[in-house]
Amino acid sequence: MTIPTSSVEQVIPGQGAMAQPEDRKPAKAKRRRFRFVSNAKAATGLIIIGIYLLFAIIGPWIAPYDPDAQSEELVQPPSAAHWFGTTHLGQDVLSQILVGTRGVMVVGLTAGVVATILSVVVGVTAGYLGGGWDDSLSALSNVFLVIPALPLIIIVASSVSAGSLIVALVIGLTSWSWGARVLRAQTLSLRRRDYVEAARATGETTWRLIFFEILPNLTAIIASGFVGTVIFAVTAEITLAFIGIGGISNWNWGEVLFWAQSQQALAQGAWWWFIPAGLAIAFLGTALSLVNFGIDEFVSPRLRSAGKTKIKTASGHTVRMRVGFTPVLANTAEPHTHATTTPVVRKVGPS
């Protein structure tokens, strides 16, 4: 049944033409590009990660020495020739770290991508489809949840002459279950929300419901799961190398730490041997966490629309906008209207 438009017109005469003046254009909020990057946390994190990625690509070419090449200068402190000093065999620490970046980044990102894809597929499917799917997929993720990842990786890595890709896959395949459980729980809560029911009522397909109604609401969880897995994978790989498992041929930061530890760098006072590698790990973790914070703020439209969140108040303090304490920008009883237009108070007299 269609309602003839004329009947609407009768009830609300002049709707449209009369309702709003035609000539004005609403002050359109400027759509800012690179909004994500304008977030200071995200920008810092992205810059650091960008530098790491750059070194991962060009590291082996710009390394001043072959990381395996031995020289006469044993355990030398940092100098112009060796910026990060040398090891007990006279190898250049800077070259080892530069060459090692690639392995760390490949393992971290591959494992992160594998685990994230698995956790989204399993978690969202289990949460959304429910029933038998939910039971079996939940059981599967429970099993993977109790598999101790690191011992398994140690076994796999020491039995197969594993390249870093194998290590990355093992880490990815064992660390998705936590994310899957969180995503399943959130999907269960989302699928009964009114807007999902409304979308279903309008006849949207299951796939559209999942990809357009549910997944955007999971972005923050997926992103934090990815970042968490990357950090876990990097530390796992470095741990493996540190305890002496993993290819000696592949340099990575754990390898540097392994040699530093076994040659008692600390007792020798050779701080340049382990501090650069340690800082490289710490900065990577920091950068990933910063990106995670940035994503959290970015995906929530409520936090995003505000743009600036810090603001100077009437009392002279700079405060963060937060719920429950609305900032007061000006605290005078002066009306605002008089400042812009000057309304005339008409004198009333006998007429």
Next chain:
Amino acid sequence: MSNEPVLEIRNLNVDYGLGDVGVQAVRDVNLTLHRGEVLGLAGESGSGKSTLAYGLTRLLPPPGVITGGQVIYHPEDGKPYDVLGLTDRELRAFRWAETAIVFQGAMNSLNPVHKVSTQLNDVLEAHEPTMSARDRDARCREMLKLVGISGDRMDAYPHQLSGGMRQRVMIGMALILQPQVVIMDEPTTALDVVMQRQILGQIIELRERLGFSVIFITHDLSLLVEFSNRIAIMYGGRIVEEAPASTLYRDSLHPYSAGLLGSFPALRGPRRELSGIPGSPPDLKGMPSGCSFHPRCPKAFDPCADNIPVLGRPDAPDGATRSVACWLHPVKEPVG
């Protein structure tokens, strides 16, 4: 009811967002709440009535900011002070002890996993930490009885109470520290008409016993006419008319008030056609020039499109008790 003010709002301005992208949701609002009175705040959706109420208690979530004005609170004893000038710590102590809020959905305001008694107790624990557990318990019980719920419901969980009872619990919680001002944001919207009437009757009765003042926000003008002492009509973030309830009902001056009043039927009297208001509420991002109501106003004339009318006392016999912002009614003296 006295003529002594308890809350004075002076040129309050509230924006959503900062600078150019900001939307002015409340503009230059002047309003005085007197001791023991029920002040109704009515208007269409988006007219700024809730923003005004949350703005004056500084409860607006980001990106809401107060860009100007004062909210002077007059305590029962002591000097009046500006709520907007309080520090965070002072504001925390001020809330609930001096002003309380009853929110729209009682079903969402009560935590489903805590007993009613626990939630009532929380207020006392936060604001009166020296009170003994037994006194607190007795006070909660008394409060529930006051709003018509028997004391044995103390240990009930929110889901065990009906919607009306939950709203009563919320009202009891608002009154537990005996605040001077209670802000009610459409407290009966989710209830059926029978329960609405009961709850409103109860609020009136409690007000007579405890002597607090009420700011009552609703879009149901017929409810306000019957129940409040004074009514303020908001449109496009401004107060366009403010008058005693009966005066407003009998002869409203602003065409917008007339439109609102003409959109619900009277129980008695001659039959008349329900008129409604043509058009839709203004877009706060691009307000019409001059009086924001002029594009929809049936009585618009020359000055309306260019000049913003100020709220002031009209040149009428009962002009001293009311104010209006309309070029049809020349203003003798502006308010605020």
